[in-house]
Amino acid sequence: MIDLPRTVKIIKKTVHNTDNVTIHLAASVRYSPGQFLMIWLPGVNEKPFSIAGHDADGPIITVRRRGGFSGRLVELKEGSLIGLRGPYGRPFTLIDNCCIVAGGIGLACLAPIADLYRDAPILYGEDRTSSRIYRERFPRASFYTTDGSAGKKGFPTDDLESVIRARGCDMVYCCGPEPMLVKAVKTCNSLGVGCQVSIERYMKCGTGICGQCACGPIRVCADGTVFDGDQLLENPDFGRRRLDASGAWQAV
């Protein structure tokens, strides 16, 4: 049976730039890093969002404007009401001597780990400077841009091997575009370092019922979203394909 959404209030909104906002919710939610919420906008849709941290009143989520749903969510004002189910998903197993690798809005999923382990290096990439989030929250992040407009030109995985060797990391936490995740998992695998990855698939129920989020033999929403890198390397769909909203396969 699917949980019913509860109505919660947006009590604060922080605007990072034109396309990214952090929304603070007044809700009692006990969560572990890596879990997500299903956010419902009545008459629009319901979609998954990572829990990006919390403050005294409840959880926070960071929303990037992409299509219709996220566009509406970004525009909501303080005081607006939204529906919320969750938290859902298998969280990260926490190991402190770690490194964080984030692509784009994937940093939101990893932010609670970065808050917990304040010495952990953060390798964070965006296509362009204007998309950057959490400048003040994580000034220690090494920043990469695909277009070279700020930080280092390239991808966060470019320096992963040298960071692992320099720091002797025991675990790498990753979230972001799947080609980046594949690269990170392979790098960790070749160095014999643990790697936990949060992956995304199109989700509808968010609780393991509908099968929409299938990735090979696993349901991402209920069996993950966090998986060991080695497990993903054996998965026939990881880095290759996903089901779209209509149930058709598309390349990742």
Ligand SMILES: Cc1cc2nc3c(=O)[nH]c(=O)nc-3n(C[C@H](O)[C@H](O)[C@H](O)COP(=O)(O)OP(=O)(O)OC[C@H]3O[C@@H](n4cnc5c(N)ncnc54)[C@H](O)[C@@H]3O)c2cc1C
């Ligand atoms: C576990 C999980 C955590 C997420 N956390 C965040 C987050 O913290 N911040 C954030 O901005 N976004 C997050 N997303 C993505 C978010 O759920 C939406 O997919 C995104 O906002 C785009 O939706 P849209 O309707 O605005 O755009 P659309 O134009 O409809 O979709 C753009 C793309 O988003 C993906 N997408 C759309 N709907 C879904 C869905 N129901 N489930 C999964 N993917 C979908 C599809 O690949 C699509 O091509 C997360 C997704 C997952 C699966």
Ligand code: FES
């Ligand atoms: S979204 Fe329905 S099973 Fe995962």
